[in-house]
Amino acid sequence: MKTYTLGQSREEVIGLFPERKIKQVLLGEQKVCVVRVGVDFFAFEPYCPHRMMGLREGWVTAYDEVVCPLHQYRFELRTGKVAMGDCRELICYRTSLEEGGLVIFI
Template identity: 50%
Template sequence: MKKFQLGQSKQGAIDLFPEKVIKRVKLGNKEIGIVRVGDHFFAFDSLCPHRGASLIQGSINGYEEIICPLHQYRFDLKTGALQSGSCSDLEVYQTSLTDEGLIIQLNSGN
């Protein structure tokens, strides 16, 4: 696992990510999407596993799902599980908000 920190404090990390605004972030050589819903942060692969559409252009619904802008496939932001459509699950990454900032853990292959 590789760990990355964003922000210098809890509030600093919150300020970096406006509510339900998907941001593209490059961590090492991996480009991911990050979104904040309330106090929860979600990190995920920036491309849809179906056709490679940019999920950065997607939207977040009231069920903490990201919706792909190309075919409206829906993925659970907590687990990456496909909720609607026909493709593999979305890769998601563990996040934790600490007093030092937002910590994101990428799998060792990333």
């Protein structure tokens, strides 16, 4: 397992990620989507497992689900489980907001 740290402080990371706005980042050679909900951060694979649509174009619901913009498949951000649709689960990565930044475990 590899770890990557974004930012240099909690405050900086919170400022880098506007509430519920999905951003794509490059960690090493791997693209990952990251979204902030309050002070919780979620990291997940960048493409919908159904038809490989880019999830950074999607949105986050009030139920903390990411929605694919193509067919509106929904995935729980905490687990990657399919909330609506018929495909495999979304790969999610553990995150930890620390004093030195946001740590993502790949």
